[in-house]
Amino acid sequence: MKRGGWSETLTGFLSSPANLTGLGLASLALLARLSGMIDAFWLLIVAGCYGLGWQIGRLAFARAPNRLDEGEARAGPVARTAAEREDIDESLNQIMRMVTENRGGMFDSALRRSIVELCARIRSLIERMEASAGFISVEDAYSAKRIALDYLPGLIDSFVAIPKDFAARKVLANGKTARELLDENLAVLQRKAAEMADDLAAQDARSFLNHAGFLRDKFGQPPSFIQASESKPEL
Secondary structure, three states: OOOOHHHHHHHHHHOOHHHHHHHHHHHHHHHHHHOOOOOOOHHHHHHHHHHHHHHHHHHHOOOHHHHHHHHHHHHHHHHHHHHHHHHHHHHHHHHHHHHHHOHHHOOOHHHHHHHHHHHHHHHHHHHHHHHOOOOOOHHHHHHHHHHHHHHHHHHHHHHHOOOHHHHHHOEEEOOEEHHHHHHHHHHHHHHHHHHHHHHHHHHHHHHHHHHHHHHHHHHOOOHHHHHHHHHOOOO
């Protein structure tokens, strides 16, 4: 057992509701003994009161941890979402700082503009996903978060690790330099983000149409009734 284990166990037992309740009832029995209310078998009565109090305390507070666990379970998804959103914001902010500081001069003006626009689009997309009334596929939600947390940071980090002249001049694959491949991959992420934004907008539009149709069907006046009312002859 690790150091401090016994002391922690003892402290936990002494401060437990069961022990405190047992000590309380045992103290009442001792007071009754000192006041002369009980005489014979007083020691057994004190011990019995402690045991009874211990059982009462254990049963009375046994459900408290369960209630706490249920509360944590309900709050868990919210807490995880908040923590995940914080990670996303920090990841995108870190990319923005890297581009703004531009240490080593790796990012020209066109490249900075492209990365800034992509970060803004991803941030807006994730915010809209959280507020959307439409159906969001698990794949799209996962892809948006992975772009912010993994794909884009990994792409930028691997690019800045290359010497500037090498990235600009050396052909790596498909006849393209690292700089050109970065542009190509940023464009891929831009298209994916745009597709997800369009899908989300279409879902929200369908949700709006469904809601509007429901209200029209529920509260709208049938055209036949309107026509009958207008054509009703005067008496």
